[in-house]
Amino acid sequence: MLGCPEFRTLPSSESGYRPDMVSVWTATAEVxxxxxxxxxxxxxxxxxxxxxxxxxxxxxxxxxxxxxxxxxxxxxxxxxxxxxTAKVTSQHGAIYADLVDRHGEDTARQYATANQQGVEQVAQLAETLRIDCELIRTPAYVYSAQSADGLRREAEVAASLGLPAVFDEDPQIGVPAVGAVRFDDQVQFHPxxxxxxxxxxxxxxxxxxxxxxxxxxxxxxxxxxxxxxxxxxxxxxxxxxxxxxxxxxxxxxxxxxARPQQSHGIAVRLPVEAPAGMAISTDSPVRSTRPWPGGGPNGLIVVGGGHETGDVEDTEAIYASLLDWVGSTWNFAPTAEYRWSAEDFSTPDxxxxxxxxxxxxxxxxxxxxxxxxxxxxxxxxxxxxxxxxxxxxxxxxxxxxxxxxxxxxVAKVIKDNLKVGVDFAGGHLARALSGGLDHLEIGQGGLFEVDGEKVGAYRDRDGTLHTVKPVCSHLGCPLAWNNADTTWDCNCHGSRFTPDGDVLDGPAVKPLDRS
The missing domain is CATH 3.50.50.60 (FAD/NAD(P)-binding domain)
Structure with missing residues (x-):
């Protein structure tokens, strides 16, 4: 067995290029x-x-x-x-009626059971291992501000599958809602x-x-x-x-x-006490919220702006939209104390x-x-x-x-891979910024054409220029610049890289070629 490890807070920015891009969890835990x-x-x-x-x-x-x-x-x-977002819940949006329609009751019940037992296993491990991770039991809501019809069926189906689900006509979640499905006794914690x-x-x-x-x-x-x-x-x-x-x-x-999906989060302090419980909307754009205990009674975490990895040109605008939603909902001018993003993958079924x-x-x-x-x-x-x-x-x-x-x-897989083929054939490499690298300002990055070749470039806050060949090392797909996260992202299969080309997320295992 190895010796006792040293405990340290994770770096505020894992890639070292954007110290303002850090999750509230990374900033507040010794690992x-x-x-x-x-x-x-x-x-x-x-x-x-x-x-x-x-x-x-x-x-x-x-x-x-x-x-x-x-x-x-x-x-x-x-x-x-x-x-x-650190929600440990078997409520995955309004999924259960869809699961029954797609796969039948037996499969939907297995999924419900597996995930509710997953919730309980997290709580059990935290208790038996005496992990101080700010774990609390709390309700989870999936709500709509427009129509409750689908939610009524969702509540009935989820309850029939053995989940702690009820329809709540007047959910107290701090945002406009005409109804919600409430799952009781779910978990939130510090991941x-x-x-x-x-x-x-x-x-x-x-x-x-x-x-x-x-x-x-x-x-x-x-x-x-x-x-x-x-x-x-x-x-x-x-x-x-x-x-x-x-x-x-x-x-x-x-x-x-599987398709790569990216979501974005912010941590803010409201001018009033933050709503209790975890909530996610069925309306578009989707907004997911939960209390932020580290922010005091007014602390709130808001997540949304989901999109396929590498498929949005201006990710800074997504963080702005999250702040705009918070401001319009609670009538004040919010500031994000922390902001971050995460990637995951979805399957066709x-x-x-x-x-x-x-x-x-x-x-x-x-x-x-x-x-x-x-x-x-x-x-x-x-x-x-x-x-x-x-x-x-x-x-x-x-x-x-x-x-x-x-x-x-199968149809979804075919459709997704046709899109990948289009991106592979041209994709983001067709969009190069005008002007030479000498004109690249501090904090700016993107695709440039230099001597007839595409170059991925970023000038960091110290003025240092970082250049790479903007082609994914996994299967050669063109990469897109993520201006908020300062990463090179592959829309084909979800690999992500630092401005220097180091791998952040696979399936790629090799760094990008440096220019």
Whole structure:
């Protein structure tokens, strides 16, 4: 077992280019720091990814006596799990009537059960491991300011599936609403403090964590798998879990079966007490809110502006729209004390992919959480741990990682990949800024044409110019500049890179070429 780790607050901006872009969770948690992998290791299970799914899976396996090594490309909790809205709930918008219509009552009931048990497992782990993560029980609402008709059916269907759902004609959620579906006894918490607790418990159970140890390849050979890292050392294991948002590289073909989605969040202080409970609208544009305890009684977190990764030219405007909504709703001029974004992936049939990857004997995956990864991800971790331990899948194939889906899902996959083909053929590379790099102002970035070639450029706040070849290292798709997050984003499959070209999110595993 490794020695006691040092605890540090995560850097205010993980890429180091926008210190004002930081989640409220990243800014307010001390997270244990672990060594880089410097020598080859042997393990029963290698877990790739130090977010909620990876840490929960690793902990459950270590508690079973497995020798587990967890590899994190950056810092634990530094990407999606540390940038979530931090709602732990089985209420995933108004999803259950749709699930019944698409998949039937049995599948919808399994999904409901899996996610409600995921909520309870988070609460149970926090209690038994004594994790001080600001966890409280609270209602969750999905509401509309326009029509309650669909919500009445949603409440009936959700309740029939065994969920704690009722229709609320007069929800007290602080925003205009003609009705809402209320789920009682749900959970909100501080996700990074929770992950720090999971990591500490995992190491105490005999597990090993290595940070800044990016995995670049997994090769299955005979009776073992070799997990290669960017710096050279290899972990040899009997089984491998890819808990990396989207499986790395070409694994399972998931890059073609899931679409990347990005959402944006702000933390503000209202002029009045913030509404209690967690809420999300069915109206467009979708707005998701929850109390922000660290902001005092008036603290509120607002998330919205969802779009496909790399498909919006001006992401700064999204943060402005969130502030405008807060200002118009509570009649004041708000300031975002924190602002951040997160990425997740959606599947064509609304169900995650969890389990053994197609064509693999030893590689397991978990992806496609539809922005509800705290409950879905905890359920996924339990499924992975049970399968690796040789026991039956607790959800009876609900999240089958090898499924194709029905005609509706297949049609969606075809449509999505036609869009990818269009973007691959030209996409954002057709839009280059005029003027030379010498005219690039501090804080500005984008695509430029230099000597007949496209160059991705950004001038940071110190005046340093960063240039890359704006072509994704995964499959060669053109990249789009994200002006708010200062990242290069791939709309084809969701990879994201720093201005210097370092990988932030996969499926890419290699950095961009520098110009």
């Amino acid at each position: 244990p720091q672990y060594d880089v992998l410097r020598a080859d290791r042997r393990a029963d299970v290698a877990v790739i990814g130090g977010g909620l799914i990876g840490l929960t899976t690793a902990l459950l396996l270590a508690q079973e006596g497995k020798q587990v090594v967890l590899l994190e490309a950056r810092r634990i909790g530094s990407r999606t799990s540390g940038n979530t 990074l403090k929770y992950l720090a607790g999971l990591a500490t418990a995992f190491v105490a159970a005999g597990g090993q964590i290595f940070e800044d140890s990016r995995v670049v390849a997994v090769d299955e050979k005979d009776d073992q798998a070799q997990v290669s890292t960017e710096s050279g050392p290899v972990v040899t294991a009997d089984q491998v879990v890819m808990a990396t948002l989207l499986p790395l590289g070409m694994t399972g073909g998931y890059f073609a079966r 609304l169900l995650p992919y969890v389990g053994r990857s197609p064509g693999s004997d030893r590689t397991f995956v978990a992806t496609g959480m539809h922005k509800w990864g705290l409950s879905n991800g905890t359920a996924a971790a339990r499924q992975l741990a049970e399968q690796i331990a040789g026991r039956d899948d607790p959800w009876n194939g609900l999240y089958d990682a090898g499924r194709i889906g029905g005609p509706r899902a």
